[in-house]
Amino acid sequence: MSLTKEQKLTLFTNLVRADLYDKMMYRRMMQGKLIGFYHPIEGGVAPGVGACTFLNKDDNLNPHHRGHGMAHMISKGIDVRTFLAEHTGKETGCCKGRSAFHFSYPDHKVYQMSGFIGHNFAPCVGWGYAAKRRAQGQVVMNCSGDGSYGQGRAHEAMLMAQNWKLPIIFFCENNGMSIFSTAKEMHPTENISSLAQGFGMPAVVVDGQDVFAVAEVALAAIADARKGKGPVFIECKTERFTEHDIGTPDLAGWEDRTPAQHEDMRKREPVNLATERVLADKTLTQARIDAIREAALKEIEEVEAFADASEIARPSEEELLANVFAP
Ligand SMILES: Cc1ncc(C[n+]2csc(CCOP(=O)(O)OP(=O)(O)O)c2C)c(N)n1
Numbered sequence: 355m356s357l358t359k360e361q362k363l364t365l366f367t368n369l370v371r372a373d374l375y376d377k378m379m380y381r382r383m384m385q386g387k388l389i390g391f392y393h394p395i396e397g398g399v400a401p402g403v404g405a406c407t408f409l410n411k412d413d414n415l416n417p418h419h420r421g422h423g424m425a426h427m428i429s430k431g432i433d434v435r436t437f438l439a440e441h442t443g444k445e446t447g448c449c450k451g452r453s454a455f456h457f458s459y460p461d462h463k464v465y466q467m468s469g470f471i472g473h474n475f476a477p478c479v480g481w482g483y484a485a486k487r488r489a490q491g492q493v494v495m496n497c498s499g500d501g502s503y504g505q506g507r508a509h510e511a512m513l514m515a516q517n518w519k520l521p522i523i524f525f526c527e528n529n530g531m532s533i534f535s536t537a538k539e540m541h542p543t544e545n546i547s548s549l550a551q552g553f554g555m556p557a558v559v560v561d562g563q564d565v566f567a568v569a570e571v572a573l574a575a576i577a578d579a580r581k582g583k584g585p586v587f588i589e590c591k592t593e594r595f596t597e598h599d600i601g602t603p604d605l606a607g608w609e610d611r612t613p614a615q616h617e618d619m620r621k622r623e624p625v626n627l628a629t630e631r632v633l634a635d636k637t638l639t640q641a642r643i644d645a646i647r648e649a650a651l652k653e654i655e656e657v658e659a660f661a662d663a664s665e666i667a668r669p670s671e672e673e674l675l676a677n678v679f680a681p
């Protein structure tokens with residue numbers, strides 16, 4: 355499935371936005387302006403954009419925790435002002451600033467952005483079952499990392515999804531690491547997607563640094579799932595350029611790599627790769643690329659101003675005590 359010029363433009367714009375938003379989040383965390391944690395997405399921004407840019411608003415999305423799902427969710431169309439306000443602990447946040455980074459966007463069928471690894475598999479089966487019963491062509495984009503596929507519930511979910519031909523895309527963002535453990539230590543096979551074979555589920559491995567390649571396979575999987583062909587497993591080979599989360603030392607993988615390996619990894623930076631592509635195939639001119647970047651920076655300025663000017667989250671005593679069990 356080859357992409358149209360319009361599709362490439364949309365993907366490129368979302369990629370640039372997601373990358374710049376990540377840099378803003380990193381900066382704000384270092385400035386002490388965010389509550390909770392931040393798990394940077396630098397180097398791994400393309401899979402979320404490729405997977406989610408062409409989802410419909412009423413498709414279910416389980417976003418990956420890296421970047422707190424920002425690449426996924428801005429591509430699906432959430433209002434980023436409420437994303438940043440949430441992370442800044444403000445009343446205008448999507449969950450009124452109560453959540454740090456465990457939040458939701460029910461209007462966009464993002465019912466959980468969660469840091470609990472593997473939490474997504476059981477609900478995704480439920481959403482997939484509901485989508486199949488509704489028969490309106492909705493799909494479930496179920497994103498998670500290589501780390502989550504060691505969990506039993508991932509296997510149960512794949513079994514049920516394939517058995518019942520549910521419209522679920524098992525979208526694995528394999529950056530080769532789970533905090534301090536490498537995927538090589540955790541998985542006996544080179545490709546995590548080979549797990550899908552055991553369930554007779556189609557699987558594809560894609561270069562996760564190439565947003566256009568990811569989008570092509572995602573579009574094909576979404577189309578098949580909408581037609582009722584059942585689940586598909588997509589494995590994106592991607593990277594994590596930074597520490598796991600800001601403040602956590604990186605004891606395996608990242609620090610163990612030699613400077614030369616680091617340099618090699620960074621040669622395949624997704625925004626640079628996409629820029630080379632759109633210039634080479636004349637999808638965009640340099641002037642247009644500069645304008646996209648400028649527009650994204652302006653958008654970020656406005657988003658930050660909104661979050662900074664908003665009221666600090668102050669739950670009332672009544673709210674704090676509601677639903678608290680007291681014997
Ligand atoms: C159930 C559970 N176990 C352990 C953790 C601690 N933890 C947070 S992120 C993470 C690694 C996740 O690795 P992966 O799924 O590959 O995503 P990545 O962070 O590499 O993008 C772990 C083990 C957790 N959050 N939840």
Ligand SMILES: [Mg+2]
Pocket residue numbers: 499500501527528529530531532533
């Ligand atoms: Mg990982």
